[in-house]
Structures are given as C-alpha cells and as structure tokens.
Amino acid sequence: MKICRTEDELRKTRDAESLGGAPIGFVPTMxxxxxxxxxxxxxxxxxxxxxxxxxxxNPLQFGPAEDFSAxxxxxxxxxxxxxxxxxxxxFLPSVDEMYAxxxxxxxxxxxxxxxxxxxxxxxxxxxxxxVVAKLLNQVxxxxxxxxxxxxxxxxVVKRMVRDLSIPTEIVVCPIVREADGLAMSSxxxxxxxxxxxxxxxxxxxxxxxxxxxxxxxxxxxxxAAMRDVLEATPxxxxxxxxxxxxETFDEALPGGPVLLAVAARVGPARLIDNLLVEAKRxx
Ligand code: PAF
Numbered sequence: 001m002k003i004c005r006t007e008d009e010l011r012k013t014r015d016a017e018s019l020g021g022a023p024i025g026f027v028p029t030m031x032x033x034x035x036x037x038x039x040x041x042x043x044x045x046x047x048x049x050x051x052x053x054x055x056x057x058n059p060l061q062f063g064p065a066e067d068f069s070a071x072x073x074x075x076x077x078x079x080x081x082x083x084x085x086x087x088x089x090x091f092l093p094s095v096d097e098m099y100a101x102x103x104x105x106x107x108x109x110x111x112x113x114x115x116x117x118x119x120x121x122x123x124x125x126x127x128x129x130x131v132v133a134k135l136l137n138q139v140x141x142x143x144x145x146x147x148x149x150x151x152x153x154x155x156v157v158k159r160m161v162r163d164l165s166i167p168t169e170i171v172v173c174p175i176v177r178e179a180d181g182l183a184m185s186s187x188x189x190x191x192x193x194x195x196x197x198x199x200x201x202x203x204x205x206x207x208x209x210x211x212x213x214x215x216x217x218x219x220x221x222x223x224a225a226m227r228d229v230l231e232a233t234p235x236x237x238x239x240x241x242x243x244x245x246x247e248t249f250d251e252a253l254p255g256g257p258v259l260l261a262v263a264a265r266v267g268p269a270r271l272i273d274n275l276l277v278e279a280k281r282x283x
Contacts, residue, residue, distance in 0.1 A: 001083040002089050010091050014052065014139065022049035026141035026168070027246050028132060031055040032186035033074040036176040040145040041085040043173050052139050054091040056098065058143050061127030072189050077202050092137070098134065107133045109160050112249050116261060117152045117272065120239050128153055131162050136161070136168050137166045143169045147176075149183050151259060151274045152249060175273075177203065183273045190269040198235050199266045205229035208276040209243060209260040213277050219252045221244035222260060222277075230264055238268070239263035246276055255279055 002017070004010040018024050025044030044051045055078055062068035075092065082090050106126050112118075113125035136144060146154045154172045161170055176184045181203030182196075191199055208229045209222035217225070225243035245252045246259035261274040265279050 014094050015132045017050045020024040023142040024050045026144040027053045028135050031078045033078045036184040039176050044145050045086050050088050052089045053087045057219040057251045058131040106130050109156050115249050119242045124158050136166050141168050142173050145171050147198050148172050150174045187269045198233050201233040203274040206260050
C-alpha cells in the first residue's frame, strides 16, 4: 500500500497505479476506521482495479463547539486495517495541504442541506461538500463509496455531484450494525459501558417508527413512536426524530418510501441513525 501525504504525490501514484485508466474506487473517511468503513473498502475492492482510501479529519465540517480536536485519531491502526483490506493508496493530507490560507471557495448545496443535520449543525454540509468536491477532484475515481449511516450526507453529495457534473458515481452502502442494533460509528468510542447500552435504543426507536408505518400510521405517527422510545431512555437527549422523503429530505410523499432518521445525545456523544422504509412495507 502506498501512502501519500500531498496532492502531488497522490496524483503521480494514482496515475502509475491506474495505468491505461483502470477504474479507481474511492473511500473518503475521517479515520478511526471500523467495520462500517471496511465494508465500503470491500465494496470498492470488488468493483474497481485500484482502491484509494483517504483519511482526513476535516476541520470545515465541525462547528466551534464540536469535537474536532477530540475526534479519535489512530493513524497506525487505520493504516494496518486499510492495508489488510487491500487498499492500494492511502491519502493522508494535512490541513495545510488541503486548505490554502487564502482559500476562498465554499461548495454549498441548498435546501436539502438545511434540514435535520444541517439545521442542528449549521455549516456542516458546506464543510462536507467543500472537502468531498476537492477529494473527488484529487482522486478522480470512477466510483466513490459512502455509508447509508450518514443518509443525508449521501443524498447531499449525490445532489452536488449531479449539479456540478462531477464524473464520479456515488455508491451508497448499507449500515453496519453491532449485535444489539447500534449503528457502527467512530463516535461510539466516546460512550461509557452504561451509555453504550442505552445507545441501542436509537435503533429500537427506528423499529418503533417502522411498526407505526406498518400499522397504517403516517409520518407523524412514526415520529411520535420514535420520540416515545428515545425520550424514555435514560441519559438520552433527543435532537430530532423525523420521517422524511429519502431523496429530498422534505415531507414524505403519501404512499411513497420514508426515511426514518433520529439524532440524539448520549452522554458526550451525538449519535445519528436511520432506517429506510420502502413504500411496499407501508400499508
Ligand atoms: O463521512 C465522513 O467521514 C466525512 O463526512 C467525509 C465524507 C469523509 C468528509 O469529510
């Protein structure tokens, strides 16, 4: 596995590895790799000749009161895991390498970025879009892999790629869960044993929302059912419990698919999760 720390090194290494234009699969991450990330690497490995993984904790997507400095970092472990999964190129740029001091461009996707995560974390999606646009231009992959765990991020990135004609296909891979249903997340590392046990109720709330829809309820009933579970959980502070259209993140269309999405604080961690309920599973 080649390790590149500058854009120049990345471009040269990529050109050498992808001789003749062999397809590149790209997995952008902020490190602290877990099985969710590794499932993206495996999907990339299966469908492409060259796999590039980036590790960059992007300061632009953290708010001033968020966990940028506390975000878990373990480069050695991440590189070991990446190599074991057959990553060809690991790209680990510094903040200075990515952002010139007089950087003056921000990529912003309107509307879909302004609800749920965008409302709770102002500026977050501008930071995500700006770095993802830059990484996609640096890597020039045929396909880039994102997790459904960050459903709104995936939808926002898809919209950006479409609107800007970025020639990379965005592939969204399923959420990987622990045995009790908790979605894998680098932020789970912040939880004490007790908080970790309570955190499983995020998934339970989604299942309650799904049951409300299956029983013939509408999005409002699903939201109430999810909120009931979350609010009854000790140490949990609900941010939102929403039932929305999975593509636009606006109100769900009558009889259409519904994305159930929740966000809550559990101790020091802000966790999110979601569940897609297809139209056929609604009565
Ligand atoms: O999902 C993440 O880890 C990040 O938001 C991403 C896509 C790597 C951009 O920094």
